[in-house]
Amino acid sequence: MPAAKFDVLGLGNAIVDVIAPVDDDFVINAKLRKGAMQLVDEAAAQALYDAMGATTIVSGGSAANTIAGLASFGGKGAFIGKVRDDEAGRAFAHDIKATGVHFSTPASQDGPSTARCLVLVTPDGQRTMNTYLGACQNLTIADIDAADVAASQILYLEGYLWDPPAAKRAFVEAARIAHDAGRQVALTLSDVFCVDRYQQEFQDLIRDGVVDILFANESELHALYQTSDFASALAALRQENILAAVTRSEKGAVVVKGAVTYEVAAAPIGTLVDTTGAGDLFAAGFLTGYTRQQPLDRCARLGALAASEIIQHFGARPETGLAGLAEQSDYLHAL
């Protein structure tokens, strides 16, 4: 197997986040599921935007956030995702390339505009996401750069790719290319309602050996195994022949590999501002350690450290260089 050109290649929805603080009544009155991601059409997105306060706009997208986080740690990342050639699409491309990530998916020249996620942040720091998929619906197999996929240690896929119809086929094809090249495939389950929509398909992906590494939070794992009991979900997870990292918010994270379990505490924070991207950045830190052959408990601590940075400000892209943060971190070095 040739040396990898990239540590991780991410495949995901290319989204610009439009963030505003709201009170709990706003979420209730808009009949939204607090803490979840829901898909909205363009008209609903416009109506919600009109009702929101002044916004902060930053690039987002789950896998894109993870790859940007990996690059912030000094890792070599690549990303495949579809924007349109409009102001938001150019901002997305600028931002991911500015972090040092390789990104060359051609922008759509017509059709729906670049995807937006309207992120409502309540005073408890919880985020409720409303995604207009826009140009992401144009991601197809033709956008998969086979040479780049084959040249990446890890292919990282987001469960949200199940939402735009053609992206699912691109996902499966990319995983086939990666495995043919002797690489590993990672999947994040993305969102509890996303798992509800595609529970059987995600289980099949895991059981058919398409997925080597799984990222999930506690709720997503419960949804995957249709249980409300964490121990039962973890027991089911152990039956799969994969490496899995399960995040549990302030309770830290659990890494499972066969019969072996590692538990790590959450990294300490000052003020919780916005939980958007906590899972994405956990995966960034974990994969940074993993692609450097670090012990699994250290991988999880790198994940927890990255998550702690992201939840202390608006947006899901690091504002502080994660490599520097890792160097200075008592939490990491206490290990």
Add this chain to the structure above:
Amino acid sequence: MPAAKFDVLGLGNAIVDVIAPVDDDFVINAKLRKGAMQLVDEAAAQALYDAMGATTIVSGGSAANTIAGLASFGGKGAFIGKVRDDEAGRAFAHDIKATGVHFSTPASQDGPSTARCLVLVTPDGQRTMNTYLGACQNLTIADIDAADVAASQILYLEGYLWDPPAAKRAFVEAARIAHDAGRQVALTLSDVFCVDRYQQEFQDLIRDGVVDILFANESELHALYQTSDFASALAALRQENILAAVTRSEKGAVVVKGAVTYEVAAAPIGTLVDTTGAGDLFAAGFLTGYTRQQPLDRCARLGALAASEIIQHFGARPETGLAGLAEQSDYLHAL
């Protein structure tokens, strides 16, 4: 004089801020004047943007920030400024209206795009601004809503309006309308190099009675009176028959009204992140107090409190409701 419909009407450049952290070398290598605002053409703006890291995009504009801050304190604000009908222009309009500010200046349907300010934030929290004026160059006398100006307690003007040629005439006309209606006119000197460009004209505005209330920082005051000595500048300022508030960063602020002087300390902060908007928000707090007939030292403390909020995060629009902050503030209530 009829009761005022608005506490303050701001007239200024309508700008979207595009913010990225950079190191000091970036500012040096790009041959920029650290801490200042410089005008750039579209090509230079694009080249700088290409060199910047991932950005955070928020609405800005000096007077617009002030009016948004006033609204955050619960004040009744209005704003006049020119955007183009493009994505950035629609975001600007959304954001200022979302804060409860009256904004009805028609967007340009063609011509240059909505103005952008590329804000480079160094690790010391200092910001270096690079403004592409774009659609602001289309602001003319025709955009001045005479009824709104006449119905506002205070007309607030930014010195930056001297940059786009037609805006200067709109500025002078708006001041005439305000004074004819028995209202007061406030001016912020904006930036030390802006004062350098228009020093004589700004002095004339003050001496001709066009300006009733002046906002400046220490450097701008030095530039206005061509002195490097603060005491001399303050002595010159006392000779003008106006109310003036001079901000001095961590040294607090000085309010001068004829022979009377009030000095207030800076409000305490946690971590300095980005000084963008400190002066704008000082003016917001000061004018909130002033239009509510508060004592001048309390006006200055309201200003210092608003400035302390804005410098602890990226962007020059409040992320925390200033009315609530004022209620809870030990700094304010120690007065």
